[in-house]
Amino acid sequence: MDTKEILKKMTLDDKIYHLVQMTTMTYLKADGTDIVTGPNSTMKLDKEYIYDVGTLLNLVGAQTMIDAQTNFLNHSKKKIPPIFMQDVIHGHRTLYPVNLGIAASFDRQLAHDVAKMAAYEASLDGVSVAFAPMVDLVRDPRWGRVMESSGEDPYLNSEMAYATVKGFQGDMGPHNVAACVKHYAAYGAAEAGRDYNTVDMSERTLRQFYLPPYKGAVDAGVKMVMTAFNIVDGVPCSANKHLIKEILREEWGFNGVVISDYSAYEEMRDHGYCADRKECAYLAMDATSDIEMMSPCYANHLKELVSEGKITEEQIDKAVLRILDLKNDLGVLDNPYRSVNLEESKRVQVGPEHRAIARYAAEQSAVLLKNDGILPLSKDIKSVAVIGPNANTGAIHGNWPCGGKIEETITVLEGVKNIVGDRVSYAKGCNIEYDSTDESMIDEAVELASRVDAVILCLGEHQDYSGEGDSRTYIDIPDVQYKLLDKILEVNKNTAVALLAGRPLTISRLDEKAPAILDMWMPGTEGGNACANLIFGNAVPSGKITMTFPRVLGQVPIYYNAYMTGRPKLEEDDFNRVRFTSSYLDMANSPLYPFGYGLSYTDFEYSDFKLSADTMQRGDVLTASVKVKNTGKYKAKEVVQLYIRDLVGSVVRPVKELKGWEKIELDIGEEKEVKFEINEEMLKFWTKDMKFEAENGTFDVFIGKNSACHKFASFELK
Numbered sequence: 001m002d003t004k005e006i007l008k009k010m011t012l013d014d015k016i017y018h019l020v021q022m023t024t025m026t027y028l029k030a031d032g033t034d035i036v037t038g039p040n041s042t043m044k045l046d047k048e049y050i051y052d053v054g055t056l057l058n059l060v061g062a063q064t065m066i067d068a069q070t071n072f073l074n075h076s077k078k079k080i081p082p083i084f085m086q087d088v089i090h091g092h093r094t095l096y097p098v099n100l101g102i103a104a105s106f107d108r109q110l111a112h113d114v115a116k117m118a119a120y121e122a123s124l125d126g127v128s129v130a131f132a133p134m135v136d137l138v139r140d141p142r143w144g145r146v147m148e149s150s151g152e153d154p155y156l157n158s159e160m161a162y163a164t165v166k167g168f169q170g171d172m173g174p175h176n177v178a179a180c181v182k183h184y185a186a187y188g189a190a191e192a193g194r195d196y197n198t199v200d201m202s203e204r205t206l207r208q209f210y211l212p213p214y215k216g217a218v219d220a221g222v223k224m225v226m227t228a229f230n231i232v233d234g235v236p237c238s239a240n241k242h243l244i245k246e247i248l249r250e251e252w253g254f255n256g257v258v259i260s261d262y263s264a265y266e267e268m269r270d271h272g273y274c275a276d277r278k279e280c281a282y283l284a285m286d287a288t289s290d291i292e293m294m295s296p297c298y299a300n301h302l303k304e305l306v307s308e309g310k311i312t313e314e315q316i317d318k319a320v321l322r323i324l325d326l327k328n329d330l331g332v333l334d335n336p337y338r339s340v341n342l343e344e345s346k347r348v349q350v351g352p353e354h355r356a357i358a359r360y361a362a363e364q365s366a367v368l369l370k371n372d373g374i375l376p377l378s379k380d381i382k383s384v385a386v387i388g389p390n391a392n393t394g395a396i397h398g399n400w401p402c403g404g405k406i407e408e409t410i411t412v413l414e415g416v417k418n419i420v421g422d423r424v425s426y427a428k429g430c431n432i433e434y435d436s437t438d439e440s441m442i443d444e445a446v447e448l449a450s451r452v453d454a455v456i457l458c459l460g461e462h463q464d465y466s467g468e469g470d471s472r473t474y475i476d477i478p479d480v481q482y483k484l485l486d487k488i489l490e491v492n493k494n495t496a497v498a499l500l501a502g503r504p505l506t507i508s509r510l511d512e513k514a515p516a517i518l519d520m521w522m523p524g525t526e527g528g529n530a531c532a533n534l535i536f537g538n539a540v541p542s543g544k545i546t547m548t549f550p551r552v553l554g555q556v557p558i559y560y561n562a563y564m565t566g567r568p569k570l571e572e573d574d575f576n577r578v579r580f581t582s583s584y585l586d587m588a589n590s591p592l593y594p595f596g597y598g599l600s601y602t603d604f605e606y607s608d609f610k611l612s613a614d615t616m617q618r619g620d621v622l623t624a625s626v627k628v629k630n631t632g633k634y635k636a637k638e639v640v641q642l643y644i645r646d647l648v649g650s651v652v653r654p655v656k657e658l659k660g661w662e663k664i665e666l667d668i669g670e671e672k673e674v675k676f677e678i679n680e681e682m683l684k685f686w687t688k689d690m691k692f693e694a695e696n697g698t699f700d701v702f703i704g705k706n707s708a709c710h711k712f713a714s715f716e717l718k
C-alpha cells in the first residue's frame with residue numbers, strides 16, 4: 001500500500017486521531033456505543049473520531065480482536081485498520097520465566113526462541129505489536145520491575161535485547177510481531193527503587209551503562225520505542241527531545257514509531273514540567289513522539305497548536321506516516337485481521353510443543369544458589385513432601401501474565417507428582433502474603449515433614465510482589481516463612497528450598513539455614529515441571545544471576561561493575577573493620593551472591609589460562625583462552641565469562657566489565673578449550689571528552705565462572 005497516498009486523503013482531524021491509542025475494550029459493542037473505561041472517560045474524545053484512532057491497547061484472545069476490528073471498521077469513516085498492541089512480556093499465553101530468569105540462562109538463542117514462540121501465539125490472537133523487550137538496566141532490587149529486566153550489565157542486556165527483538169520480529173512474517181523496546185530511558189534507575197521516582201545521572205553514566213540495551217534493540221531493527229515515565233536530567237522522557245530526537249532518531253538513525261507510556265504525556269503536568277495538556281501536546285510533538293497512550297493531549301490540543309503555528313501539519317504528517325508504515329510492514333493495511341486464527345490459537349497456545357519450550361526455558365533459567373549435596377534427590381525416593389506457600393499455586397507463572405492462566409500453570413506439587421506419583425504429599429505451611437503472621441498451618445506441615453525422606457520447601461514472593469508499582473522496602477522472605485523453615489529443619493535436614501520470586505532477595509538467613517536453594521524466579525506455565533526436573537536431576541541447573549543479590553538491603557545499590565574509589569577496601573579484608581576505606585562499620589562490602597554466580601550439580605575445573613599477546617596495537621585482535629573440565633558426576637552446562645578492566649582512563653573505569661561469555665555443555669570428564677577474541681571495540685568507553693573510543697594503557701583480563709573471578713593476565717594497548 002502507498003502510505004503517502006493514504007495520508008493525502010486524511011484530514012487534519014483524521015491525522016490527529018491517528019496518534020491516539022485507546023483500549024480494545026472500547027470497541028466491543030457492535031452497536032457502536034463505546035465502553036468508555038478508565039482514563040477514556042476523562043479523555044472527552046470527539047465521538048465522531050473515536051472509531052478513527054490509530055492503534056489499540058491490550059486485548060484478550062482472537063475472538064475479542066475479531067469483534068473489535070469488525071466493530072471498529074463498521075463505524076470508522078476512513079476505514080484505516082488499527083493495530084493491536086499487547087504486553088507480551090514473558091509469553092503471550094504459554095508463559096516462560098520472567099526476563100530476569102531468561103537473562104540468567106545466559107542463552108541468546110533461548111531469548112530469541114521464547115520471543116519467537118510468544119510472537120506466534122500473539123499473532124494468532126491478532127496482536128501486531130508486543131510491548132517488549134523491557135531492557136531497563138537495574139541496580140536496585142527494591143524496584144519491582146527488575147523481574148522484567150535482564151539485570152545490571154549493559155553488554156548482557158544489549159545482547160538479550162538484540163536476540164529478543166529478532167525473536168519477536170523475525171522477517172516480519174505473519175507469525176511475527178513488531179517489538180517495542182522499553183522504557184526509554186533509564187526507568188530502572190528510579191531513586192530508592194521506588195517506581196516512577198526521579199532518575200538523575202550524568203550523561204556519561206547514561207551513555208556508558210543505561211543506553212546500550214536500547215541501542216541493542218535498535219541495532220536489531222526494533223520497530224517501536226516506548227518512552228519512560230521518569231525524568232532524565234530534569235526532563236520527562238515523554239517529551240525529552242535530547243533522548244528522542246537527538247539520540248534515538250538523529251544519532252542512532254531510528255525512524256520507527258515512538259509511543260508514550262500509559263497516560264504519561266498528561267503526567268508531565270504532575271512532574272511540574274507542563275502547565276497543562278496543551279503544553280504536554282506541544283512538547284511531546286516537538287520531541288517527535290508519535291503515539292499518545294491513553295491520554296487526550298494530542299486529541300484535544302494539536303489542532304489548536306497547528307492553528308497557532310506552534311506545531312506544523314508536516315510534523316503531524318511525519319508521525320502519522322511512521323504509524324502507517326508500521327501498519328504496512330505488518331500487512332494490516334491489506335488485511336486488517338492479519339494472522340488472527342481462533343482454531344490455530346486453541347491448538348497451539350499451551351499446547352505440548354510450546355509447553356516444552358517454556359519448560360526448557362525454565363530449566364535453563366533456574367539458578368542453584370546453594371547445595372550442600374542433598375540435590376539432586378533420587379527419583380526412587382520413598383516419600384517426599386512439597387510444602388510451602390508457593391508449593392501448590394499457579395501464580396508462580398509470574399507478573400505480567402498477559403493471556404496466561406493460573407489454572408494452566410503446572411505447580412511445583414504437580415511437577416513433583418509427575419515424577420514420583422503418589423509418593424508425594426503436600427502441606428501449605430503458611431500463607432504467601434508478605435505481612436502474614438499466621439502460624440496455624442506450621443504444625444501440620446512439620447508433622448508431615450517428620451514422616452518423609454525429603455522436603456521440597458517452596459518459598460518466596462507472590463506473583464504480584466514483583467512487577468509495576470511493586471516497590472518494596474523489605475526484600476527478604478517473610479518471618480513466617482523462616483519460622484516454617486526452622487521448624488521443618490528441626491525434624492528433617494533433608495530439605496531443599498525452591499525459591500519462587502521475581503527479584504533478588506536479601507536471603508542471608510536462608511543461605512545460612514537451608515541445605516540447598518534453587519532459585520526458579522517466576523518460572524512460567526511449566527514452572528512446576530521444570531522445578532521438579534531440576535530437583536530430581538532430569539535437568540541440571542546452569543543459570544547464573546544477572547543481578548547482584550545483596551546480603552542486606554543496606555548495601556543497595558550494589559552491583560559488580562562499580563568504580564574502585566580512592567579508598568578501596570581490600571578483598572582479603574572484606575569481613576574486617578577497616579576504617580577510612582570505602583566500607584561499612586557493620587557489614588562486608590561483598591554481596592551474598594555476585595553477578596554471574598550460579599552452581600551446578602557437577603564441578604568445573606578451569607585451567608591453562610592464556611592470552612595470545614601482552615600488547616595490542618590498534619586494530620589487533622588478542623585471544624584469551626581457558627580449558628574447562630567437567631570433574632563431577634553429571635553432564636552439565638557452564639557459562640564461561642570474560643571480564644576486562646581498563647586500569648587507568650581519562651575518567652575512572654569499572655573494576656571489571658563483562659565483555660563476553662560462552663555457555664558450553666560438558667559430558668562427565670570432558671574438557672573443552674574456550675576462546676574469546678579481544679578487539680579494540682570492546683575497550684571503548686565514553687571518555688572525558690565524551691567521545692566513544694579506546695585509550696592506550698593497561699588492561700587486566702579475567703575469565704571465570706562468575707564476576708568474583710580474578711585476573712590472569714594483562715595487556716598494553718598502544
Ligand code: GLC
Pocket residue numbers: 087131182261262468
Ligand atoms: C504500563 C507499563 C508499560 C506497559 C504499558 C501498557 O504502565 O509501564 O510497560 O507496556 O503500561 O500496558
